[in-house]
Amino acid sequence: MEIDPFIFRLSIFILSIFIGYYVVWSVTPSLHTPLMSVTNAISSVIIVGAIIAGLAGNSDFIFNTSSIFGFLAISLAAINIFGGFLVTQRMLAMYKKKKKDK
């Protein structure tokens, strides 16, 4: 009997939780705010689903109920992607080490 592909996805999911666990514990507490803004940005990779939904209509019918929800989701996710990465960049640029005296 063949293994259901769902099991493979579940394996990826469970292993990624463990990776997340160890990676996030090694994040220095002073960078916890940038951590939140960058996780925000990357979770907006949900945009791939929005794009699929948006492009699903045929060329005569670009706008149907499903694709409109797709288009709206694209904008929402894009706000997050651009906003999240840029604000993280802005924050990280501020973290500086002490200037060496003399």
Add this chain to the structure above:
Amino acid sequence: MLSPNLSAIFYLISGVLFILALRGLSSPETSRQGNFFGILGMIIAITVTFLSIGNFSTGFVVVLIFLLIGGLIGAFIAYKIPMTAMPELVAGFHSLVGLAAVFVAIAAFLNPEAFGLGSPGNIKLGSLIEMSIGAAVGAITFSGSIIAFLKLQGIMSGSPITFKGQHPLNALILISIIVLTYLLCSTQSSNLFWILLAVSFLIGFLLIIPIGGADMPVVISMLNSYSGWAAAGIGFTLENTALIITGALVGSSGAILSYIMCKGMNRSFFNVILGGFGATEQSSSSQNKEQRPVKSGNADDAAFLMKNASSVIIVPGYGMAVAQAQHALREMVDTLKKNDIKVSYAIHPVAGRMPGHMNVLLAEANVPYDEVFELEEINNDFANADVAFVIGANDVTNPVAKTDPQSPIYGMPVLDVEKCKSVLFVKRSLSPGYAGIDNDLFYKENTLMLFADAKKMTEDITKNL
């Protein structure tokens, strides 16, 4: 058009890049490179999606337009937002992830053919379960984050809103979500799908209103986690590796942050979530106070104390953020350093309204990050320091947490500020902090209260140094 196997490999690559993005945050030096990996991963994921659909007709242009609109809004917000508003911003962003997850789930429910999930009214069972989970968690994330945003922004009062029968009601709604999901999967009725969404929006709202302002670090972390699980749910529906990996990463990241925040307050996760902390404690504490004498001073006294010190530890809290005093504080520290006084900063895990809030504000004011220490790193140094300068913090310095088992904050890790030779406490009044209890530190022999706005007081001290 990209073959499904090739695009799956590219999605895997972007998932790995996202892992590296988080890995980079283990130190400020590698963090910028990490952010770059994250951006690269996102570009790969979006490009591959376009290529794998391969439909570059009018629809493609419309997609690009919506992408650009969102991108411009996002970029504008990112450049304009002041650093003190970071908690609100993050809460706002969480709500958008949640809503996007809901919209994608709706789109997939209405047009399952586009995603290869079957036909309307006959969606594959597994996909329907995944879709319902993604949609429900997304909806909870959305409405919960909106409430968190309103509370942080001050539009809604930060005090907990509680009413009778709140917990049974919430429990009932959570059970109804499970029942609805089950019914939805057995009947495929679209009405049930909409009801499920409505009920999920409602529970998100109800879950967050009883949680008070200073518990926001836990709430934000928790919603961060939810947004990850919502993304993972949708990732299963779309059979997309990048989304599954990311969802798992974000979900566990938020969960760890919630755990760290709860530990910083010595409260269990459920205790925070069930809420009502500030409301229940305030009444009991108001009976026996206003009796004890306090010593209060002015900027001149404070400057005198600090000038004669050889080491000073600064303890910032939410009040510093409210007063926007971080720049004035750094100027004061610069003057102290010119006089050969050693200065360091002590940050409590739950200082401010979100994890790492104080660190970002200090970084914004050009404070080098190697002068900023976490509680465990610096707590032993208070005994050897001459002056502790508490600016906008309260409960996290309260020695009661170590001495009085009756106190609601007993057992919470606190900064040992009282061990310093003298303590300067900048505060607007003697009012108790969030936990609603009096701070013993106010009445200590070696404490000098400085009643003023944090920013103004700091500036005055600098003038007197």
